[in-house]
Amino acid sequence: MRRSDLPIPILWLVAGGLFYLVLATAPEVVVRQRFLVIPGGWWRALALLTLGIGVVGGTAYLWGRSRRPLLAMRFALAAGTHLLMIAAVLITIYPAVYLVAVSLNRANSLTGALPREGSVLVRAGVIPDPSAFSWVQYQKVLGATHLLWFQWVFVAIAVVAVAWLVGVAVIHRQRPMSATRLDRRRRWGGLALFASLAALVLTITPGQFYSVGASGERVGVSGERMVVLFIRNTLLISGMTGLFAVAIATTAGYAFARMRFDGRYGTLMTFVFVQMFPGFMALVAIYYLMSYLDLLNTFTGLILAYSGGAIAFSSWIFKGYLESVSPSLEEAALVDGATRWGAFVRIILPISVPMLLFIFLLQFIGTYSEFILANTLLIGIENWTVGIGLRSFTQRAFATQWGAMAASAVLGSLPILAIFYAFQDALTGQYQSGGVKG
Amino acid sequence: MDLSQPLREHLPRKGSGGLLASLGLIVAAFLVAVVAGLATVLVLRLVAPQAPTWLGLVGGLAVFLPTLRAMARRFAWIVPWYYLLPALVFLLTFTLFPVILTVVLAFTDYSGVRNGQLNVASETAIVAMTETRDALTIADPRVFDCQDLRNGCRGARALVYGSGTIETVAVALDGMRLTLSEELPAGAEPRTVSLHLPDLGFAIDVDVRDVDGATLILDRAPPFPPDLEQLVVELVRPTFAVRMSGDDGRRIALGEPLPEGFEAVSIVRYNDFGYLGVANFRTILAQVDRALGPVFAWNVGFAFVTVGINLLVGLLLGVLLNNPDLRLRGLYRTLLILPWALPNIITIQVWRGFLNENFGVVNRLLMLFDVTEQPISWLLGNAWSARAAVLLVNLWLGYPFMMVAVLGALTAIPRELYEAARIDGATAWQGFLRVTAPLLRSAMLPITLTGFAFNFNNFNIIFLLTDGGPAVDWGTATARGTDILISWAYNEAFRSQGGYAYGLGSAISLLIFVITVAVSLVNFRVTGALKEEPA
Numbered sequence: 001m002r003r004s005d006l007p008i009p010i011l012w013l014v015a016g017g018l019f020y021l022v023l024a025t026a027p028e029v030v031v032r033q034r035f036l037v038i039p040g041g042w043w044r045a046l047a048l049l050t051l052g053i054g055v056v057g058g059t060a061y062l063w064g065r066s067r068r069p070l071l072a073m074r075f076a077l078a079a080g081t082h083l084l085m086i087a088a089v090l091i092t093i094y095p096a097v098y099l100v101a102v103s104l105n106r107a108n109s110l111t112g113a114l115p116r117e118g119s120v121l122v123r124a125g126v127i128p129d130p131s132a133f134s135w136v137q138y139q140k141v142l143g144a145t146h147l148l149w150f151q152w153v154f155v156a157i158a159v160v161a162v163a164w165l166v167g168v169a170v171i172h173r174q175r176p177m178s179a180t181r182l183d184r185r186r187r188w189g190g191l192a193l194f195a196s197l198a199a200l201v202l203t204i205t206p207g208q209f210y211s212v213g214a215s216g217e218r219v220g221v222s223g224e225r226m227v228v229l230f231i232r233n234t235l236l237i238s239g240m241t242g243l244f245a246v247a248i249a250t251t252a253g254y255a256f257a258r259m260r261f262d263g264r265y266g267t268l269m270t271f272v273f274v275q276m277f278p279g280f281m282a283l284v285a286i287y288y289l290m291s292y293l294d295l296l297n298t299f300t301g302l303i304l305a306y307s308g309g310a311i312a313f314s315s316w317i318f319k320g321y322l323e324s325v326s327p328s329l330e331e332a333a334l335v336d337g338a339t340r341w342g343a344f345v346r347i348i349l350p351i352s353v354p355m356l357l358f359i360f361l362l363q364f365i366g367t368y369s370e371f372i373l374a375n376t377l378l379i380g381i382e383n384w385t386v387g388i389g390l391r392s393f394t395q396r397a398f399a400t401q402w403g404a405m406a407a408s409a410v411l412g413s414l415p416i417l418a419i420f421y422a423f424q425d426a427l428t429g430q431y432q433s434g435g436v437k438g
Numbered sequence: 439m440d441l442s443q444p445l446r447e448h449l450p451r452k453g454s455g456g457l458l459a460s461l462g463l464i465v466a467a468f469l470v471a472v473v474a475g476l477a478t479v480l481v482l483r484l485v486a487p488q489a490p491t492w493l494g495l496v497g498g499l500a501v502f503l504p505t506l507r508a509m510a511r512r513f514a515w516i517v518p519w520y521y522l523l524p525a526l527v528f529l530l531t532f533t534l535f536p537v538i539l540t541v542v543l544a545f546t547d548y549s550g551v552r553n554g555q556l557n558v559a560s561e562t563a564i565v566a567m568t569e570t571r572d573a574l575t576i577a578d579p580r581v582f583d584c585q586d587l588r589n590g591c592r593g594a595r596a597l598v599y600g601s602g603t604i605e606t607v608a609v610a611l612d613g614m615r616l617t618l619s620e621e622l623p624a625g626a627e628p629r630t631v632s633l634h635l636p637d638l639g640f641a642i643d644v645d646v647r648d649v650d651g652a653t654l655i656l657d658r659a660p661p662f663p664p665d666l667e668q669l670v671v672e673l674v675r676p677t678f679a680v681r682m683s684g685d686d687g688r689r690i691a692l693g694e695p696l697p698e699g700f701e702a703v704s705i706v707r708y709n710d711f712g713y714l715g716v717a718n719f720r721t722i723l724a725q726v727d728r729a730l731g732p733v734f735a736w737n738v739g740f741a742f743v744t745v746g747i748n749l750l751v752g753l754l755l756g757v758l759l760n761n762p763d764l765r766l767r768g769l770y771r772t773l774l775i776l777p778w779a780l781p782n783i784i785t786i787q788v789w790r791g792f793l794n795e796n797f798g799v800v801n802r803l804l805m806l807f808d809v810t811e812q813p814i815s816w817l818l819g820n821a822w823s824a825r826a827a828v829l830l831v832n833l834w835l836g837y838p839f840m841m842v843a844v845l846g847a848l849t850a851i852p853r854e855l856y857e858a859a860r861i862d863g864a865t866a867w868q869g870f871l872r873v874t875a876p877l878l879r880s881a882m883l884p885i886t887l888t889g890f891a892f893n894f895n896n897f898n899i900i901f902l903l904t905d906g907g908p909a910v911d912w913g914t915a916t917a918r919g920t921d922i923l924i925s926w927a928y929n930e931a932f933r934s935q936g937g938y939a940y941g942l943g944s945a946i947s948l949l950i951f952v953i954t955v956a957v958s959l960v961n962f963r964v965t966g967a968l969k970e971e972p973a
Contacts, residue, residue, distance in 0.1 A: 032805065033813060034796070041807035074763065081758050082766075088755060089773045095834070096776055098799055099788055110797045124806045126799055248525045255521035262515065263460075267522060274533045276958040280897065281924065281947050282536035284543055284931050284940045289536060308533025311525045340517065369783040372897050376932060387783035391902070394790050402791060409788050413780045420779035421772075428775065428842045 014059065018052040029120055036114075036124035049087065053080045101127065103406035106134040110402035137407035144225040146208045154196040154203075161193035201239070204232045206382035223381050223392045224401055227408040230389035233299070234368055235415060237385065240303050242363040245310035246356050252311070253318030254344055258327065275312035280372040287376055297379045305373050310366075314359045321355045322348070358426050361419060365427075368416055386412035460519035463509055471502035537951070544945040545713055550938025551586040552711035556597065561706040564598070565688075571695040574598075575688050576705060584685055587710060591685035594710040598702045600676035608666040614647075614656040618669075621652045627674040628654060633664035643672075676700070682707070711941070718945035729917035729926065736825070737922040741894040744832045745886055751833060752840025753878075759841070760848045771845070778838040786902040789831045793817055793903075817904055821919030824904045828920055832899050836889070847881035848874070884965040891957045895950065900925045923950050 025044070030037050038044070060079035064072030105128045115122055115129040122129055147155065168185045171177070177185075209226045210218040223230075255261075256268055280286075286305050287296075295301030329351070333343040349356075371387045378384060384392075390412065393405040420427060478497025482489045510517050548554070562582045566575040576582055584591040604626065610617045622628060628646040631654060635642060645657035654671075678700055681693040696702055722730055755774065759767050777785065792799050793816040801813040816827040851874065859869045893899075900906060906921035906929060913919065916929035916936045923946060930936035931943025 035802060035805035035813060037805050037808050039808055042809045045807055078761065078764055081761065081764060084758065085755075085766075085770045089770060092774050092834070092838075093776050095785075095789070095792060095799075096780065098792075110791055110794060120806075125797075125802045126806060248528060251521040252525035255518045259518040259521070261518040264518070267526070270526075270534070271529065272962075273955075274529050274537075276955060277533065277537060277951065281895065281950055281954070282533075282540045283928065284548075284944045284947065285536035285539035286532075288539060288543065288548075288940070289532075304528075304532050307528045308531070308536075311528050312533065315525055365781075369781045369898070371783050371902065372928065386781075387787075387902075390784060390787045394787050394902075405791070406788070409784045412784050416781045417779050424772070424775075424779075428778075429846075 014052065014056045018048055018055075021048060029123075034114075036120065038120070049083070053083050056080065056083055098126075098128070099406050100410055102403060103137050103410045104133055104135070105129065105403055106132040106136055108137065108140075108403035109400050111400075137403040138411075140404050141225055141227045141407045141411065144209050144211050144221040145228045146210065148203075148208070151200055151203055154200045157196040158193055158200070161189050161196065165189040165193070197235070198239070201232050201235045204229065223384065223389055224404055224408070226381070226384075227386070227389060227411055229382070230384050230386045231412055231415065233383060234385040234387075234412075237299055237302055237306075237374070238364045238367040240299070241306045241310055241367045242360040244303060244307055245314045245363050246360050248307070249311050249314035249318055249359070250349070250352070250356065251344070252315040253322060254348060256315065256319040257322035258330070271312045271315060274308060275316060277309070280370075283372065283376060286373065290377055296377060297383055299383065302374060302377050305377065306367060306370070310363050314363060317359055317362075318352070318355065321352065325351070354426075358423075361423055361427065365416055365419065460516050460523075463513065463516060464506075464519065464523060467502060467505040467509060470505055471498040474498050474501035540944045540947050540951075543941055544718055544948045545715060546711050546941045547588055547714045547717070547939075548711040548941040548944075550940075552588070552709050553938075553940075554711055555709055557583075557707055557709045561599075561704050563704050564702045567696070567702055571698075572692045574690045574692065574702065574705060576690055577688075579685070579688050582690075582705070582707060584707070587707075588712065588714075591682040591690055591707070593712065594682055595708040596680050596682055596690075597706050597708075598678045598680055598696060598700075599704045599706070600678070601701045601703050602673055602675045604671045604673060606669050606671060608669055611660075611664065611666065614659050615650075616654045616656055618652045618654065622649070622671065622673075626676070628671045629674045630672045631656070632670040632672065633660050634668045635660065635662045636665050637662040641670075646671075678702075714941065718942050721942060722945060722949075725914060725917075728912065729914050732912055733917045733921055733923055733926050736920070737894065740825070740828065740922060741890050741896075744829055744836065744893050745889045747829065747833055748836040748840045748889065749882070749886060751837040752842075752844050755837070756841045756844030756848065757874075760845060771842075775838040775842060777835050778842075782835055782898055783902065785835065786831065786899055789834075789903060790817065793827055793831075795819075818908050821908060821910045824908055824920045828899060828903055831903055832893070832896070835899070836893075840885070840889070843882065843885045844878065847878050850881065851877050884961060887957065887961040887964060891954060891961065894922075894957065895924050895954065896922070897924050897928070901928070923953075 027039050030039060057076040057080040061072050061076040064075035107128070114125045115132075117123070118129060118131070119127075121127045165186065168182070168189065172182055206226075206229055209221055209229055211221050211225075213219045252271075256264070256271075290296050290301045290305065293301070295304065329347050330343045333347050334340070338346065369387070374385045375388050375391075378388065386408075390405065390408060393401055393408070475494040475498025479491060479494035482493055506520065510520070560582050562579075563577040564574050565577050567573070582591075584594070587594050604622065606622075607619045608616055609619050616631065628649060630643045630645050632641045632643050634640075642660065644660060646654050647657050648655040678696055680696070682690055683693045684691040690705070758764075759771055759774075761767070764770075793801075795801060795813055795815045795818065798816070800816070801810075804810050805813060814823055816823050818824075855873050855877075856869050859873050864872065900920055900922050904920045906918045906925045908919045909915075910919045913921070916933070917926045921929065927943045927946035927950070930946065931938065931940045936943070
């Protein structure tokens with residue numbers, strides 16, 4: 001296959017050289033209002049980027065002329081695209097990388113003085129000082145968590161499972177294995193990981209978060225040091241919401257997809273109509289309902305508040321999926337004497353497992369980032385989710401707990417980050433194939 | 439079963455069972471099951487008194503499931519409802535019911551000080567009662583505080599407490615049986631009795647377990663002989679619920695007289711709320727130039743602009759990444775969707791730190807490259823810089839989604855179309871303009887509309903990034919520089935500066951409902967998601 005593209009190392013060299021040029025040719029750095037300023041920096045950077053795209057594109061064009069004259073223009077375009085992409089990637093991942101760097105830095109204060117040593121970027125404070133590298137922020141936010149011995153066993157199993165999954169992926173990359181074998185190995189690792197994390201989530205209690213005082217007594221700690229509890233709460237709420245929605249929605253989706261009955265269209269419209277409303281819009285009413293049911297400040301109340309929208313959405317997707325599956329399998333089962341329920345349980349559910357997992361994950365991720373209902377219904381600190389816990393940083397000790405907040409944010413993002421990239425194709429693919437309507 | 443027909447022909451198609459008939463049948467089956475369960479418990483009590491009560495549940499289920507089966511045999515049309523009902527029940531209870539309740543509450547003055555609860559702090563002593571027993575004089579109208587209620591005390595509910603303690607004398611104490619000199623007055627229900635112990639010099643409270651005529655059965659025997667001449671019996675306070683018909687300073691008129699013999703000691707009122715008619719909507723309209731107008735304009739503008747710029751950036755990167763000859767495109771794509779892979783509830787709050795005026799990394803970068811003369815006060819300065827911050831952060835959060843959607847739409851365009859265009863003599867640019875652009879447009883339209891509907895109610899970005907602020911001189915305490923409708927409603931309902939006006943918040947929510955439904959209907963019409971034959 002033809003590739004109208006430059007060898008990558010050349011591009012990296014050119015891009016790196018340009019980046020170095022920006023720094024090297026920059027005029028003396030001045031200090032203005034306690035900020036470091038490169039006078040005229042922006043037009044220099046912009047000019048160099050434009051120049052860079054031109055130079056790299058030109059190089060590519062000339063290189064192409066000498067090799068494949070007809071494709072020279074394509075080479076040039078591809079080369080320019082690379083530079084633009086690198087710039088876009090840098091801008092996109094910079095906040096995340098900076099956040100991780102802050103969480104690995106000794107300085108806990110947002111308002112601390114800038115370092116006087118190091119490169120311009122370090123002195124300007126746009127890169128945290130590498131010489132102040134430290135794990136202390138993680139020690140701080142994790143230090144008040146006291147796991148019991150069997151919880152450490154679950155942690156160990158989870159770590160081994162992650163290592164196993166990574167190992168399988170690496171080996172598969174080196175020497176591809178057959179699809180069934182890969183699938184089996186992944187499934188075992190995934191199940192072990194899921195089971196151990198679920199066991200952790202179910203066994204951790206608010207009582208395990210304390211610091212030990214001078215005379216050995218237990219002292220309660222503030223929310224800034226309970227991020228593990230908040231993550232546990234969020235995982236529990238999101239997981240239960242997802243499971244609940246999937247469990248209730250499968251039969252409904254099946255009925256919509258495969259059965260014809262009086263009132264079907266009206267009921268379907270009810271589902272669609274209800275799904276239009278984000279649950280939080282009826283916030284006042286849900287608050288009223290939950291205080292009436294005495295479910296304020298409970299996970300049950302929050303999960304129930306999520307359930308309506310989650311069920312409507314899940315049934316709608318599952319219906320769409322089943323309509324794309326040929327009914328011949330069920331028909332065969334019915335011919336062989338299976339009941340309708342039997343066909344549903346033995347045929348439909350097994351073949352839908354990937355789809356059900358997908359619906360669960362969508363629901364899980366959506367619930368993880370929900371703020372307004374959780375913030376209204378969960379009052380007690382022991383019930384907070386990650387989002388509410390982080391908000392206690394931004395409301396109170398924001399400037400002085402900056403490093404600890406970064407560490408909490410990194411820890412709180414990990415579950416979703418892992419899920420997203422592990423199931424990247426499924427989660428982003430839905431918008432490519434048009435699987436999710438409306 | 440006649441197998442010469444396709445499966446669908448065997449399914450119940452026409453029957454006499456809509457939702458209501460099915461619901462009725464299932465509720466009936468449920469009632470039968472409850473009766474069966476209760477019967478099980480009763481029979482068990484007679485046969486084996488030791489058996490646990492939950493066996494009643496087993497009995498109920500043992501009847502419920504066969505009943506459902508039998509009903510399915512008799513009324514074939516009910517089967518689909520067995521599959522639908524669990525979902526439908528939760529949908530109706532936790533989504534549709536709150537929506538309806540929102541509509542109802544929007545016409546009330548439900549709020550923090552009128553939350554329908556008993557206001558314990560309002561208890562005040564009754565100093566006098568009229569002969570007709572339907573008007574009281576209270577000790578302190580400021581404690582009773584009817585000013586918080588819409589019509590003063592008129593129409594509000596209250597509880598009148600009777601006397602709570604009786605001083606009496608006992609004649610004998612035999613272990614745990616304490617015999618009083620006379621029976622307690624009718625209706626008085628003793629809770630504890632306070633016994634003075636001369637040996638110790640103080641009194642102890644002993645719970646009363648039962649009453650037998652003039653004899654009180656105590657929970658435990660007192661450790662020392664008590665002074666029988668000095669007893670205080672504390673009663674479960676007799677209460678009488680009334681509705682007040684008006685107030686005049688210290689005088690409270692009751693809707694009905696208190697019963698004879700009831701010794702009224704104190705009164706406590708409820709935080710009653712009631713129907714206001716359209717007053718909440720009138721309040722909203724009265725603030726049209728300070729709250730509704732600016733908030734609505736910014737809300738629509740925000741949703742449009744943010745979807746627009748996200749789509750632009752997504753289009754640019756998506757079209758560039760779609761080049762199959764580009765090396766590393768998988769890596770670029772993986773890295774570029776990072777903001778989507780992080781939970782926005784966390785990243786938005788982190789951006790608050792990045793946008794700090796003096797110490798945030800955004801201003802450090804801008805200053806380092808000399809983009810701005812002064813550091814920009816993103817979150818606390820004027821409304822426009824805060825709005826720019828919201829748009830920028832939402833761009834970072836949202837463009838990966840648009841980019842992936844564009845990539846998907848481009849992949850779905852068949853290559854043959856381009857080949858046909860080339861054969862017809864079109865240049866690459868013409869191919870893009872005449873083939874890619876129209877197909878992309880029809881694919882992206884529903885996604886753009888969905889994005890608009892989502893961002894129209896994007897509470898997280900507003901609340902977590904700017905918290906609706908900064909305060910502006912054209913706004914109110916609850917509708918500030920970057921507040922959108924939903925955050926304005928939240929401020930009115932759940933924050934002290936809005937006075938916890940739940941009713942007003944519901945009224946605003948009602949406006950958002952209408953807009954959201956309208957946008958969704960347009961979306962459904964465009965996507966054709968509902969183009970399904972009405973059964």
